[in-house]
Amino acid sequence: MLRIEALGKTYRTGDRALDGISLTVAPGEVVGLIGPSGAGKSTLIRCINRLVEPSAGEILLGGEAITAVATRHLPAVRRRIGMIFQEYALVERLTVMENVLSGRLGYVPFWRSFLRRFPQRDIDAAFALLDRVGLAAHVDKRADALSGGQRQRVGIARALAQEPELLLVDEPTASLDPKTSQQIMQLICEICAERALPAIVNIHDVALAQRFVSRIVGLHGGRVVYDGTPDGLSTTVLERIYGVADWSALAQPDGERCDAAPAALLATGAGL
Template identity: 65%
Template structure:
């Protein structure tokens, strides 16, 4: 990333209530630097996914500002919102691939915001996009799977395609919503390593929701702990102690 200084993302007073008077997020303030992984941990239902989905406006914020390199995403509508969304890559828990399309077509769909609709419809992407897609498939370890249908892949392979598709956007920020929760422990580590390595090389900051505290400690440079729709811990992994985990998750029996 060139030309950007300070925080890549600035969130101010972000609130969200799906039902009036019952906020899921309570005035969240958060700044995310222009590099590294920020892991968001916390129990189910505490607003982690809502936070991530407010950032790319898959969920409409009730109040607050979400500034990506100074532009308030919360204010955007229509075409300006579509253009802003191109700048944010997303990796999903359930992969969100188009099952009947090939691996290559799924990766190339990361360019949908950039090519004319007729080109995408006819699957006539620019040659430089195709070349980049092959490079990314190589980077995620799937070069020989380019022509396979997505529904023929394992969960770990699908998530690798999802990462390649997100990076195909050349995003300024990558969001990952529980990217390892459907995967076995070994594959989970491999997926987190891929995200960490590829995003570090490309200079893309990452915000990842993750249930696995050990993975968060291993791969994140910063951990944000949420409870009841509020941030109750924010610091480096080495500062996260059992007492903080009790604040975040409640109870001590599970520790």
């Protein structure tokens, strides 16, 4: 479980990016983080994995205050947090399997990683993960030969290879077409439910968040201005999150959310 208590971040310029953020994310819960540019979404994610140092407050993962961990111990903390990136962050010249196994680099001696000689347990686990994300037939392909949807699936498998206690997902669908975006969101939600894995998804697409996550947190000016169900995102709430805007044309998508979206959505996902 992730617990954030009164988290604040003020930069040297005096700009306050986060102002008293308090959240709890339960095992298996996927939280959609929405808000305008500059609201503090990326800063919040970076504070959680200590890429940015908070100015105040506390972050606890599995009961351990990771904000109190010394810098020299940060690699061990970051092993516990899987990251999925908007631009995939794959090594293009490496194969799908090699990219997934890179999620184990923090667990193996340098000589093993340098020679790409990973333990058989890690290799077997990587095969299982690639099968789960629909890429079993693409194990030996180079990353630069994959489509955007396939690359994001590799990124998901790589993050899971870390055996993380938390997933942080930064705009996973921003570079994808609508159909593939739905498949990727569905996949993330299903995997989190299967593994009781808490996740925070930074996402700009409000309609997509409404369709697939059960809880949405809206940030504005570094503060939480909404924390509730997708159904609670009324026009008034959206204007509070994003400022003055015409949200009347925002269509509520049909269909069920994360736990009940049609399985057929994923049926052809490996080829996207």
